[in-house]
Every structure is written in C-alpha cells, then in structure tokens.
Amino acid sequence: MVAAALRAEESARGVGLDVAHVSHAFDLKGVSLPVLDNVSFRVEPGAFVALLGPSGCGKSTLLRLLAGLDAPSAGTVSVDGAGVQGPDPAHVLVFQDPTLFPWRSVARNVALGLEARGLLKTQRYKVAEALELVGLSAFADALPHQLSGGMAQRVALARALVNEPRLFLMDEPLGKLDALTRITMQAELVKLWQRSGFTALLVTHDVEEALMLAQRLIVFSDRPARVRTTFVVDRPYPRHRDDPHLVALRREVLTLLGVEGGS
Amino acid sequence: MSDVTLASHAAVRPARKGVSRGALSRLGLGAGLAWLGLAGATALLPEAGDFERTQDFAAIAGVIGFAIAAATLLGLRSSGLARRLRYGAPWLVALALFFLVWELVTAKYQRLPMPFFPPPQAILEVFLDDGARLADSVWHSLLLLVVGYAVGATLGFVLGVAVGWSVLVGYWAHPILRFVGPLPATAWLPIAFFIFPSSWSASTALIALATAFPVTVLTWSGIASVNKGFYDVARTLGAKQSFLILRVAIPAALPHVFVGLFMGLSGSFAVLVVAEMLGVKSGLGWYLQWAQGWAAYANMYAALIVMAVLCSSLITGLFRLRAYLLSWQKGLVQW
Incomplete structure (x- = not known):
C-alpha cells in the first residue's frame, strides 16, 4: 500500500525539462531551412511555462522535439536528466487541431492511449474519469462530427489526460476556439494543472493567454527561433484579465514583440 | 471519387x-x-x-x-x-x-x-419449366464470383496496405501496378485458360485479378491520404507500429477501400460473364450462350433478369456492409 501510494505520488509529479543548445532545420527540396537556433532553457518540475512568439517561428517544431516526434539536428533535449529518444506516453502533446479519430466514439477516442499500450482491460475506468474531468460524460457515445469545436478540444484534452501525463505539451490548443469558450477553457487548464501537478508547456501567440496561465513566459524571436527573453509572472491563480500587474506586463511583452502602443 | x-x-x-x-x-x-x-x-x-x-x-x-x-x-x-x-x-x-x-x-x-x-x-414459362437449370446456373456463377472476388479483394487490400505503408514494397509494386493494372482482366483469358489446370481456376484467377487492381489502388491511395496528425497523436500516446497500421491507417483508409471494392465488384461481374461464355461450362454466362445457340430468346431474357437480380443483390450487400462499417461518416448514400 505504502509503495503504491508513493508511486502514485511520484507519477503525479511533473518532470524537469532541459533544453540545451537545440538547433533544428528542415530540408526543403535540398535547401536547408533553419527553424531553431541554439535554443536553451530549463523548466522546473511542475512549472507552467508559456512559449511565446510570432506565428511560424518554430515553437511548434520545438514542441515536437520535446514530445520525441522528431529529433533535433543539434543539441539535446532531456527530461529528468535523460535524453528524449522518442515519444513517451507520459509526455503528451495536445495539438491546435483536436485530431479526433472520426470513426471512434468520444469514449473510444479517449481510450486510445490505454488501448495503444494494452492497458484498456485493467484501466478502463480512467476513460470515464477523464471524460468527467472535462465535463463530457454525457457525450461518451457521440461521434466526433457531432461535437462543437470546444467540445472536440476537450475530448482531445481528456484523451491526453488518460495517460496521466507528467509532461503536458500544448500547441495552441485553444487557438481555434471562440473567445468565450477560450476563456472558460483557460480557467479549466489552470485547474487541471493545479490538480494533476504535471509540468505544462504552452505554445501560444496570444500574450494575454500566456499571462493568464503561465508562471513564466519564454519569448522567441522570428524564424529561426532564438530565446529573446523571459518574463516571470508572479501572480496567484485564479488570475484576472484586468489585474494591473498583468496589464503592465502585457504592454511590456507587446512592446518587445514590436506591437505599437502595446494595447 | x-x-x-x-x-x-x-x-x-x-x-x-x-x-x-x-x-x-x-x-x-x-x-x-x-x-x-x-x-x-x-x-x-x-x-x-x-x-x-x-x-x-x-x-x-x-x-x-x-x-x-x-x-x-x-x-x-x-x-x-x-x-x-x-x-x-x-x-x-x-x-x-x-x-x-x-x-x-x-x-x-x-x-x-x-x-x-x-x-x-x-x-x-422459362422460370417455371427451366427453373432448376437456372438455379443451378446461379449457384455456379455465385460460387465462381464469390471465391474469385474474396481472393481478389483480400489480396488487393493487403497489397494496397503494404504499398501505402512500406516504401520498399511501393518501390517494387508501383511500376508493376502501373503496367499490368490497367489491362482488362478479360485480355488474359486465352492465356489463363492454358496456364491454369482448369477453366474454373483460370476464371477464379481472372475475377480475382479484376477485383484486386481497383482495390489495391484505392486502398493504397486511402492509406497515403491518412491525416498525418492521426499518427502523431497515436505515437505520442504510446502506439506501436502495428497499432498505427491496424487501428489508425486502415480505419482511416476504409472509405477509399470501399470505393475500390465497388469498382472491383462491377469489374468482376464483367469477367464472370465473359469467362462463363468462353470457357466455363456452367453459370449464367454459359446459360446465356447456350440459350443463344438454341435461339431460345425467352431463356436469354430470363437469364438476364436473374443476372440483374444477382448483381443488384450483391451490390446492395456491399452497401449494407459499408453502411455498417462506416456508420461514423456523415451523409452516407443509401442504396
């Protein structure tokens, strides 16, 4: 019992992340297109960090490297001190597009991670738990084409949560949602993170979203992406959009990004 | 498409x-x-x-x-x-x-x-007095068609998945498919009848060939057009190669596969009738040929009607199977 409890506690804790001198380039018909240039940063276990930068600067590529979907051209990515070799079920990636499998019901989409690892028989209850968590229990048997954009993205979150992630990578997961759904989902993401204790990395180009969610903002330059600067957002949760401290920070970040006036 | x-x-x-x-x-x-x-x-x-x-x-x-x-x-x-x-x-x-x-x-x-x-x-009168022979012809046609179609559809599906998935298989199969595939299966008929030990096995092989080509090409294109994001999602969740093929690529490609199955079925009807007219000594095609030899035109019409019912039923069956397997798709055509 004690051992199991200890293990549960350990698995619930987030991982530490170390990105050291990572460069990456795409090969486009023989022409090398650099997207990441000597990127280095660390993320402490359990932290919520936002990666902020202009569209197409290479943030998504960085996230794919962290998830182990691709290997960097140079440099190392390590999780808890060990180099990332490939995808790991405890390091999940949520995409901008929910990418639900249209031929599977909501519940079977959420069950995907368990099924892929052969754990469905013993841990099926986690599917219901994850659906409960995102408030979609009533839609377990619905098909993806019957869902709204916000609901589909929640299913994608549930699908990721079933794997009990220790590293939660999000690639503009709220990018395609309408403004209201987006605000609700931001609050839910914070709650999820506080409850589960995973390490969260959020890629976004929305400064306000980054300020609402993250403890630290890493700002990237245009492609090829380099770390320009880091902001620490030392405000308690739940945060408020009109918090003067956040408003001031927002102006500062926008000015840095070259947006006139910053408002 | x-x-x-x-x-x-x-x-x-x-x-x-x-x-x-x-x-x-x-x-x-x-x-x-x-x-x-x-x-x-x-x-x-x-x-x-x-x-x-x-x-x-x-x-x-x-x-x-x-x-x-x-x-x-x-x-x-x-x-x-x-x-x-x-x-x-x-x-x-x-x-x-x-x-x-x-x-x-x-x-x-x-x-x-x-x-x-x-x-x-x-x-x-033909149905009432020659019904036994017609029923026997239906049975023989059906046997030939089902065996040939099943073999062709299975081979085509497996080959299509292999070509779509493996670069190596694609490298070797693609030129052969392009060269041999468009040839109508019936063109092989004279050769098939002396290569194979019996006219029945020759016809089965040709029906299989006529079915396999469209099924292969469409399965392949289905596998090739699977949203790459599905693989990324499955891989980050811990999926192995077999899971990616069986649970991601194949279900995603299934709508294409069914188009190939429909094309293969129509093609197999044509080969069936020609094969039965030219070599196999039973079945509806043979019955048509035989009736023509006796100038028994009523028998020909009767055989045509039976053939229409048979083909239509088989297509309906395939539509039912598709409706069952692809019920997740929006706006599926009802047959």
Missing part, C-alpha cells in the same frame, strides 16, 4: 406525417385496378401465337392486383403500410402498364418480330 452520389428520393424528401385517406385509396385502388386490367387483357384477348403459360401469367397479375387492393384497404388503418403504398403506387401502376404494352405488342398483336421478343408469359 470518394463517394457515389446518388440522391435517394426517400432520404431527401421529408417524411410525410399522414397520408390522406382519399389520396391513398385512389392511388392504391388505381394500382390494383391496373394489375387486374393486365390480368383481364392477358386472359381474355385472343392470342396470335401458342403460349403455354398465358393463363398462369394472367393469374399472377390478378393475384397481385387483389393483393394491392387488399393492402390499400388495410393501409387505411396502418400508417406504415400506407406510406409505403403511397410511395410505391406510381411504380406499381407503371409496371402494370409496362407489362400490358409488352403483352399487347407481342402475344396479342405481334407488332414485334416474334422469336426475338417473347411475351412475358414465355419468360414466365
């Missing part, structure tokens, strides 16, 4: 809540009367030739007429039956008129050259 677009009338038109009693009784009784009229004309008008089954044909038409009339009266109480009757009544009337015209221009007034255009009762 991905979907046959046939708008089904019943599906498009909003369901009517109630059918007015007057309209139903007019339509239903009209259809009943049309069939009774057909029965009367067939039984009573003098015939130009000598047909054995004229009275049987008249009796069947009469029974249909009474059945429609009875169904109309019952339909006034049951709304389900009423809706179906109302929907089908124009077709029932049209069919009765079609048979009546056919009866008049052949058996009664001989406006069409006789041996080539037999009256309906002559075809009925």
Whole structure:
C-alpha cells in the first residue's frame, strides 16, 4: 500500500525539462531551412511555462522535439536528466487541431492511449474519469462530427489526460476556439494543472493567454527561433484579465514583440 | 471519387406525417385496378401465337392486383403500410402498364418480330419449366464470383496496405501496378485458360485479378491520404507500429477501400460473364450462350433478369456492409 501510494505520488509529479543548445532545420527540396537556433532553457518540475512568439517561428517544431516526434539536428533535449529518444506516453502533446479519430466514439477516442499500450482491460475506468474531468460524460457515445469545436478540444484534452501525463505539451490548443469558450477553457487548464501537478508547456501567440496561465513566459524571436527573453509572472491563480500587474506586463511583452502602443 | 452520389428520393424528401385517406385509396385502388386490367387483357384477348403459360401469367397479375387492393384497404388503418403504398403506387401502376404494352405488342398483336421478343408469359414459362437449370446456373456463377472476388479483394487490400505503408514494397509494386493494372482482366483469358489446370481456376484467377487492381489502388491511395496528425497523436500516446497500421491507417483508409471494392465488384461481374461464355461450362454466362445457340430468346431474357437480380443483390450487400462499417461518416448514400 505504502509503495503504491508513493508511486502514485511520484507519477503525479511533473518532470524537469532541459533544453540545451537545440538547433533544428528542415530540408526543403535540398535547401536547408533553419527553424531553431541554439535554443536553451530549463523548466522546473511542475512549472507552467508559456512559449511565446510570432506565428511560424518554430515553437511548434520545438514542441515536437520535446514530445520525441522528431529529433533535433543539434543539441539535446532531456527530461529528468535523460535524453528524449522518442515519444513517451507520459509526455503528451495536445495539438491546435483536436485530431479526433472520426470513426471512434468520444469514449473510444479517449481510450486510445490505454488501448495503444494494452492497458484498456485493467484501466478502463480512467476513460470515464477523464471524460468527467472535462465535463463530457454525457457525450461518451457521440461521434466526433457531432461535437462543437470546444467540445472536440476537450475530448482531445481528456484523451491526453488518460495517460496521466507528467509532461503536458500544448500547441495552441485553444487557438481555434471562440473567445468565450477560450476563456472558460483557460480557467479549466489552470485547474487541471493545479490538480494533476504535471509540468505544462504552452505554445501560444496570444500574450494575454500566456499571462493568464503561465508562471513564466519564454519569448522567441522570428524564424529561426532564438530565446529573446523571459518574463516571470508572479501572480496567484485564479488570475484576472484586468489585474494591473498583468496589464503592465502585457504592454511590456507587446512592446518587445514590436506591437505599437502595446494595447 | 470518394463517394457515389446518388440522391435517394426517400432520404431527401421529408417524411410525410399522414397520408390522406382519399389520396391513398385512389392511388392504391388505381394500382390494383391496373394489375387486374393486365390480368383481364392477358386472359381474355385472343392470342396470335401458342403460349403455354398465358393463363398462369394472367393469374399472377390478378393475384397481385387483389393483393394491392387488399393492402390499400388495410393501409387505411396502418400508417406504415400506407406510406409505403403511397410511395410505391406510381411504380406499381407503371409496371402494370409496362407489362400490358409488352403483352399487347407481342402475344396479342405481334407488332414485334416474334422469336426475338417473347411475351412475358414465355419468360414466365422459362422460370417455371427451366427453373432448376437456372438455379443451378446461379449457384455456379455465385460460387465462381464469390471465391474469385474474396481472393481478389483480400489480396488487393493487403497489397494496397503494404504499398501505402512500406516504401520498399511501393518501390517494387508501383511500376508493376502501373503496367499490368490497367489491362482488362478479360485480355488474359486465352492465356489463363492454358496456364491454369482448369477453366474454373483460370476464371477464379481472372475475377480475382479484376477485383484486386481497383482495390489495391484505392486502398493504397486511402492509406497515403491518412491525416498525418492521426499518427502523431497515436505515437505520442504510446502506439506501436502495428497499432498505427491496424487501428489508425486502415480505419482511416476504409472509405477509399470501399470505393475500390465497388469498382472491383462491377469489374468482376464483367469477367464472370465473359469467362462463363468462353470457357466455363456452367453459370449464367454459359446459360446465356447456350440459350443463344438454341435461339431460345425467352431463356436469354430470363437469364438476364436473374443476372440483374444477382448483381443488384450483391451490390446492395456491399452497401449494407459499408453502411455498417462506416456508420461514423456523415451523409452516407443509401442504396
């Protein structure tokens, strides 16, 4: 019992992340297109960090490297001190597009991670738990084409949560949602993170979203992406959009990004 | 390419809540009367030739007429039956008129050259008197078709997945597919008949070939067009290679696979008939050929009708299978 409890506690804790001198380039018909240039940063276990930068600067590529979907051209990515070799079920990636499998019901989409690892028989209850968590229990048997954009993205979150992630990578997961759904989902993401204790990395180009969610903002330059600067957002949760401290920070970040006036 | 677009009338038109009693009784009784009229004309008008089954044909038409009339009266109480009757009544009337015209221009007034255009009762005669041989032909055709199609569809599917998945298989299979695939399977017929030990195995192989080509190409294109994001999602969640093929690539490619299966089925019908006409000594194609040899035109029409029913049933079966397996798709065509 004690051992199991200890293990549960350990698995619930987030991982530490170390990105050291990572460069990456795409090969486009023989022409090398650099997207990441000597990127280095660390993320402490359990932290919520936002990666902020202009569209197409290479943030998504960085996230794919962290998830182990691709290997960097140079440099190392390590999780808890060990180099990332490939995808790991405890390091999940949520995409901008929910990418639900249209031929599977909501519940079977959420069950995907368990099924892929052969754990469905013993841990099926986690599917219901994850659906409960995102408030979609009533839609377990619905098909993806019957869902709204916000609901589909929640299913994608549930699908990721079933794997009990220790590293939660999000690639503009709220990018395609309408403004209201987006605000609700931001609050839910914070709650999820506080409850589960995973390490969260959020890629976004929305400064306000980054300020609402993250403890630290890493700002990237245009492609090829380099770390320009880091902001620490030392405000308690739940945060408020009109918090003067956040408003001031927002102006500062926008000015840095070259947006006139910053408002 | 991905979907046959046939708008089904019943599906498009909003369901009517109630059918007015007057309209139903007019339509239903009209259809009943049309069939009774057909029965009367067939039984009573003098015939130009000598047909054995004229009275049987008249009796069947009469029974249909009474059945429609009875169904109309019952339909006034049951709304389900009423809706179906109302929907089908124009077709029932049209069919009765079609048979009546056919009866008049052949058996009664001989406006069409006789041996080539037999009256309906002559075809009925074939079904009644030569039914055993027709049934035997159906059985043999079906056996040949099902075995050949199953082999071809399975091979085509497996090859298509392999070509779509593996670069190495694609490298070797692609040129062969491009070179051999477009050749009509029937062109192999003369060679197949001496390569294979029996005409039956030769025909099976050709039907398999005709089926395999479209199934391979469309399965391949289905696998190739799978959203790459599906693989990323599955991989980050811990999926192994086998899971990516069986649970991601194949289900995602299935709509394409079914297009290939439909094309393969139509192709296999053509090969079946030609093979049976040229080599296999049984089946509907052989029956057609045999009937032509005896100038038994009624038998040819009968065989054509049976063939149409057979092919249509098989296509319907495939549509049902698709509707079951692809029920997750939006806007699936009903057959």
